[in-house]
Amino acid sequence: MAAERSAVIRQFLDKTGWAGAAISPLPGDASTRRYFRTAKGTQSAILMDQPQNAEAPPCPPGATAEERERLGYNAVARLAGADCTRFIAIADYLRGRGLHTPQILAADPAAGLVLMEELNGPLYADAIAEGADETALYAAAIEALALLHQVPAPARTGVGTPLFAYDETAQLAEVRLLAEWYLPLALGRPADQDEIAEHQALWRATLQGIAGTPAVFVHRDYHAQNLIWMPEQRGHQRVGIIDFQDAVAGSSAYDIISLLEDARRDVSASLKEKMTGHYLEIMKRDGHAVDPAELSAAMAVIAAQRNAKIAGIFARLCVRDGKPRYLGYLPRVWRYLERDLAHPALRPLRNWYDKTIPAEARHNLHRRGAAA
Numbered sequence: 001m002a003a004e005r006s007a008v009i010r011q012f013l014d015k016t017g018w019a020g021a022a023i024s025p026l027p028g029d030a031s032t033r034r035y036f037r038t039a040k041g042t043q044s045a046i047l048m049d050q051p052q053n054a055e056a057p058p059c060p061p062g063a064t065a066e067e068r069e070r071l072g073y074n075a076v077a078r079l080a081g082a083d084c085t086r087f088i089a090i091a092d093y094l095r096g097r098g099l100h101t102p103q104i105l106a107a108d109p110a111a112g113l114v115l116m117e118e119l120n121g122p123l124y125a126d127a128i129a130e131g132a133d134e135t136a137l138y139a140a141a142i143e144a145l146a147l148l149h150q151v152p153a154p155a156r157t158g159v160g161t162p163l164f165a166y167d168e169t170a171q172l173a174e175v176r177l178l179a180e181w182y183l184p185l186a187l188g189r190p191a192d193q194d195e196i197a198e199h200q201a202l203w204r205a206t207l208q209g210i211a212g213t214p215a216v217f218v219h220r221d222y223h224a225q226n227l228i229w230m231p232e233q234r235g236h237q238r239v240g241i242i243d244f245q246d247a248v249a250g251s252s253a254y255d256i257i258s259l260l261e262d263a264r265r266d267v268s269a270s271l272k273e274k275m276t277g278h279y280l281e282i283m284k285r286d287g288h289a290v291d292p293a294e295l296s297a298a299m300a301v302i303a304a305q306r307n308a309k310i311a312g313i314f315a316r317l318c319v320r321d322g323k324p325r326y327l328g329y330l331p332r333v334w335r336y337l338e339r340d341l342a343h344p345a346l347r348p349l350r351n352w353y354d355k356t357i358p359a360e361a362r363h364n365l366h367r368r369g370a371a372a
Contacts, residue, residue: 002186009049012040017105022049029225032082037118045105048087050112055081061162078164078172080245084109087245089158091116093217095243097151099144100230100237100333101244111135119240124224127267131181132229135271138259141227142275144239144257146282153215153249166218167252168207175203175305177312186357186365195356202349205290207305209345215249218277221257223262252290253298254306261303261336263310263329269339300343307337329368 002059013021021040028034032054036047056072058081063071074081084107090099102116121127124141128134132282157163179199201225219226228240256279260272276295283290310333341350356358 003166005049006148008111009036009047009113011220012106012111013115014182016331018045018115022189025140031161038115046102046116046118046119048084048116050082050084050114051261052082052110052112057081057321058083058086059164068169073173076088077170077218078246078248081244082112084112084114085158085161086247087114089161090244090247091158093154093157093163094148094241096292097217098236099147100233100240102240102242119228119230119242121228121240124227124229127229128224128265135274137227137229138271138275139278140229140239141222141259142256142279143282144236144241145222145252145259146279146286147236148255149216149252149283150286150288151216153217157247162246163217163247163249165215166220166248166254168211170248171207171305172200172203174309175312176200177316178308180312181315181319182311183357185319186361199356202226203305203308204354206301206346206349210251210301213251213294216252218248218250218254219244219258220248220254222258224259224265251298251302253295253302256304257299257303261307261340263307263314263333265337266332297343297345300340300344304337304340304343304349307333307340311337327365327368334362 009023013019013023018038018040021038023036023038026035026046032051034049036049038045038047054073059068059071059075059078062076068075082085088107088109091104094101095103096120100119102119104114104116106115107113122130122132128137130183141368154163176196176199179191179196183195194344219241221312226241226243228242230238230240251321256276260267260275276299280290280292280295311330314329314333317323317326337353340346341353
């Protein structure tokens with residue numbers, strides 16, 4: 001940790017009753033945020049450190065597509081970037097809905113520092129690896145989503161922080177990452193403008209096919225690395241939810257797919273089917289029945305969109321950020337994507353991928369990832 005930043009953190013802790021606390025780093029992720037465990041006596045907490053100069057600006061309320069484009073990718077895709085107020089506001093909203101998020105103990109958003117409760121339990125991925133019942137854990141996570149989906153997405157969270165719509169502009173910017181980063185890495189040449197234009201046009205038409213569905217709260221990264229299992233709690237409180245700062249208003253299918261097509265761990269087709277059925281049963285039981293065919297179509301389109309985005313992000317992490325380990329996830333991501341593209345609504349896109357990025361090119365890249 002740089003000396004100047006370390007001093008800022010120490011000053012923050014001194015002001016919030018944590019003077020002299022021991023600070024130890026936690027494993028990083030793909031973002032510019034860093035996390036530390038702070039310990040003082042018998043107490044511990046988690047410190048989120050988000051340097052304010054490390055990200056492009058987020059989307060301002062009311063910004064047009066052109067204004068968002070000028071501001072950069074965070075504004076276009078409606079990501080929080082370095083805006084800690086989003087994290088604080090969404091934590092407050094989720095707790096108000098009866099879900100388990102870390103209590104905010106202290107914050108200095110201008111400095112990019114948030115001190116929060118440490119949720120006591122393993123990540124879902126670790127709990128399952130250590131022998132916890134995978135089906136029970138996933139059922140609890142689905143039940144938490146069903147609770148969220150029984151009310152419309154709020155226009156605002158916390159102290160007036162807007163919950164932006166996950167609109168076509170954001171979705172198209174995300175899938176463009178595949179053409180701009182994955183394709184060159186797989187083929188050894190840049191994508192030409194005609195290829196990118198055709199890719200984007202096909203995605204625009206596909207996304208319009210599921211437009212108009214009621215918007216709910218979308219976590220956006222609801223998967224086994226962002227859920228904490230706390231079996232000593234009751235009901236929805238057993239599922240600790242973290243890393244929600246990029247939340248938007250969008251399709252109910254999105255977080256279901258984030259959970260059931262996890263880029264970092266295998267989720268079987270049978271578990272996916274069982275959990276989708278569990279979701280439908282809960283929604284029907286609680287008076288919010290969902291049409292199974294409509295949900296299936298939305299899940300296929302959104303899963304393909306999400307997995308195309310992830311393939312692009314992992315390629316970008318390798319090339320731009322020097323993190324080749326993310327290539328190791330690509331075989332799984334592409335298996336999911338191939339399964340998604342088998343849906344009839346996605347046939348034109350499947351044809352584009354088969355023509356433009358042939359199977360052999362994908363496999364060569366994925367073999368490189370396995371060796372990374």
